Amino acid sequence: MTVRLIKHAASDADVVFAARVSTQGADSIPAEVLGGSERGLINYLMRERHGSPFEHGSITMYVEAPIFVFREWQRHRIASYNEESARYRELRPTFYLPAVDRKLVQVGKAGAYRFERGTAEQLDIVDSTLVAAYRTAYDAYDQMLAAGIAREIARAALPVGIYSSMYVTMNPRGLMNFLSLRTHREGAAFVSNPQREIEMCAEKVEAIFADLMPVTHAAFEANGRVAP
Structure with a gap:
């Protein structure tokens, strides 16, 4: 940040x-x-x-x-x-990945919950899944721009994890x-x-x-x- x-x-x-x-x-x-x-x-x-x-x-x-x-x-x-x-300029392919110390697991019910550290396996799942999703989304965005689609339409493919x-x-x-x-x-x-x-x-x-x-x-x- x-x-x-x-x-x-x-x-x-x-x-x-x-x-x-x-x-x-x-x-x-x-x-x-x-x-x-x-x-x-x-x-x-x-x-x-x-x-x-x-x-x-x-x-x-x-x-x-x-x-x-x-x-x-x-x-x-x-x-x-x-x-x-993103209507007026092409967004850079910069995306968010949680740090290794980011607590990943929500425990408890709404209004009375806490977060706990995840396992190494869970962190790997977060990283690999987000990276795959980001690549797919940005490739779709890039493909639309290359085809002459307006930026304001192409941006709909981008996730909220983009900067x-x-x-x-x-x-x-x-x-x-x-x-x-x-x-x-x-x-x-x-x-x-x-x-x-x-x-x-x-x-x-x-x-x-x-x-x-x-x-x-x-x-x-x-x-x-x-x-x-």
């Missing part, structure tokens, strides 16, 4: 000045360096779930991942997306909502159980967020990873 920061206008100071306009009006000038009171304010806003001050920022990332991951990600309508279009790319832009509040649902943390106030592949992306997103807004990220962690 690839998640790369493209540009941003997001800092802890943005949260502070957005919040202080309620009491200081035009005098709520952004602080260059956050002191104890500013850090306390961010923690207070997070704890009490005063969310709007966390919306005054923007983080744009470039993502490469399988299409099935994008379909989960794009359920988050608190973001803006522009995705590579796509997109730009995604989120404000920090929306990003925290994404992280709260797409990462698994035992200590969280509401423990989520995301599919591992989107969690791999979310972990990279969180590293970017923690680097850009360390005080906000620390408050997010300290208050149960609940989006304000």
